[in-house]
Amino acid sequence: MDAAEFRRRGKEMVDYVADYLENIEKRQVYPDVEPGYLRSLIPEEAPEEAESYEDVVKDIERVIMPGVTHWHSPYFYAYFPTAHSFPAMLADMLCGAIGCIGFSWAASPACTELETVMLDWLGKMLKLPEDFLAGTEGRGGGVIQGTASEATLIAFLAARSKIVKLIQADHPDRSETDIISKLVAYSSDQAHSSVERAGLIGGVRMKKMPTDSKFSVRGAALQKVLEEDRAAGLIPFFFCATLGTTPSCAFDCITELGPICNAEQIWMHIDAAYAGSAFICPEFRPLLNGVEFADSFNFNPHKWLLVNFDCSAMWVKKRSDIIGAFKMEPLYLKHDHQESGNQSHWQIPLGGRFRSLKMWFVFRMYGLKGLQAYIRKHVGLAKEFESLVRADQRFEISADVVLGLVCFRLKGSNELNETLLKRINRARKIHLVPCQLAGKFVLRFAVCARTTESRHVQEAWSHISHLASESIVTNQSSDLI
């Protein structure tokens, strides 16, 4: 395919994409296919000879679309949102064309520099403390990671490296493996699985802290376990706080936890993967109070800030902590402007796409006000759904509705709620996933698509309400047997 054909096919693809998105609600949100459906639809091997573009394109509807879960359908309420906007898609086209690999300043100065500046822009939108910004002379700064999982892992590893050096400074005879065998890290029992995995990867024990009735870790709980662990000869070094947990969007109490971590020389990382986007609104910014105690902070603009996946924003107060943990400089990566930002020292992969272009396009084309309006609209829709649930005596709300997630269930057994969820997902009209809260099976209703409107929420609720009646009847009749 040459540039001339690309001009033609690219424009056709733009139309296909626009058509897909304009008509997405007509597609069934969750597919009917069974596992293994795709293999039988395509050849067993790649073709020897080139095929025509027409051949490829017609297979999109035949092979791909029947197996797509439509994350951007306004009937999709599962997991958390994944961001999606036209400006981000345009920026991604440009990113693909430039096709540079941003692992050092020299490999593409624009890529390195725009990333640093966009993270400053975003940090200012969130009103992050000055310490976290790079500016021209700051010691902190931000970087784009692929996912929050990677950000957590990087923070964890930097903290591990820092504590080992700190202890070895006083006890040069203590080996790294000996120190590591005594380390202990903490997170909420509501934290994302990636936090536990970071411990697994780093070969360090990770303890899950109990949460209060709001699913929030409190200072007293941390204080207690720290005393026990220090008494047992362990070395606490890392606490991963969550703002907006995956099950219920709960918030760890960082104003209590932060001072304890600071006093005890424990690295506090904040994972606000979903909720972080909301902090650009003054009314939600108090949820971030306490961030001043953190060593690192992360959230995913690719979840709820209209910047297509992948774009996870991570800030640290001291760049040197991260760089010190990872720096490796083979000759083929050295260049004249060595200290001007080598993203490879900040992340697991050596290089990355020119992802900051997406942020730049989105921030400018929406403006801060446009982004705030978008967040508020989603929160409003969640509140609307909450009211519908609360008005129905058969249901209960299972956790405070703070942002765009509603956790709810039928009053009654877990089995009853499992039945309801099965009916919902089998009907294929909307798509939800469950969670477990204090032993209870709970349904999660997350406002996800950019195009979700009140009418979709109302429709979803009347559908759920109808299936609930059926579930109750079924459940009662099975009770009679």
Place this chain on the structure above:
Amino acid sequence: MDAAEFRRRGKEMVDYVADYLENIEKRQVYPDVEPGYLRSLIPEEAPEEAESYEDVVKDIERVIMPGVTHWHSPYFYAYFPTAHSFPAMLADMLCGAIGCIGFSWAASPACTELETVMLDWLGKMLKLPEDFLAGTEGRGGGVIQGTASEATLIAFLAARSKIVKLIQADHPDRSETDIISKLVAYSSDQAHSSVERAGLIGGVRMKKMPTDSKFSVRGAALQKVLEEDRAAGLIPFFFCATLGTTPSCAFDCITELGPICNAEQIWMHIDAAYAGSAFICPEFRPLLNGVEFADSFNFNPHKWLLVNFDCSAMWVKKRSDIIGAFKMEPLYLKHDHQESGNQSHWQIPLGGRFRSLKMWFVFRMYGLKGLQAYIRKHVGLAKEFESLVRADQRFEISADVVLGLVCFRLKGSNELNETLLKRINRARKIHLVPCQLAGKFVLRFAVCARTTESRHVQEAWSHISHLASESIVTNQSSDLI
């Protein structure tokens, strides 16, 4: 921006991209900017109000392009190629539109399934042993990672987890930290920095093996160190072989190393990040002989197989080894078809883009023959450059030219060669990076861009040759002082 405006702007962007690529050779391959250039060109904060698309687009040439290193210019010969093709860009547009996150089968069946089948297609193109393919009943299979660094890390962690379980099965009293403190992993002294970093992350000692005169690790060297390490009470468990090292594209001798690893129960991972793409050509496939001894194998279609970044292909013989090391299943990720492929168990991030679409488009629109022709063309251009170097008595070739990389230098001091490289990169006509081979400062000429032709190589050589004369003169006059 609504769908109607996206139709218009998307088509404009398609034209911008086509224009950029059609005229890329007219742009200076390496930018003139100084570190910090970009910050002063744009505001210090994101705008409050939305800006127009025109405002954003006109800043591409004003702000971005002056700081871009043009990786797809035919005058770019630095690092290794990063793949770039029109079909991959079209597929990426579709990927952005669907915007699903592929972390489980249910999250998007098409995404999970196409990935598995594309890795089988690609495995067959490489004639990988059957063990590495998923098929419908295989125990092996492939997955797309972001980069080779991540693939190495995953293999390393899976091997660590496996050896710990193995030892604990016989000695249930031995703690994980005790075992880890005795582990030792190996790679070539020519291996990529990410291999050393995997050891750092995993908290395990990593030894660099000496290489022979061809920069290749041989069986005898491994055998020797294994005996020493076992005698010292260490537990060897992982060897990362490199096929196509970053400095000189050297090949570890896996036909010797593989049987030793198998006999000693050492996980052999093969990192063929760059060279792997060439193995689709029968004449280069012998370089992969010995892969049958490996536990895992990885290369980057996003380097040299026309699939835009990121797309690193990784295969394992036993999926269960990887999944066992990482499996975590919170309720919100459970679904009815639990065993149908959860990519989250195979990688560091929880989710990923629908990256297999790029492979599908590229493999079909080029066909195997088209891809082979592309590889052969690049190798031919490297051989052409090699002949030019060899015909000039002032120069020497520093390593066998096997694929698309030529390592060369002026006969003489490292200073002389450093001077030459500085002149080359300051002239900005072409872009190269150096490496160090056996203490010598060496220039690397990697054929990178898809559109590089013989005339570009000839032009690059006459430019280098001219600057070499100047460097020699300068060097001689400074010797006289």
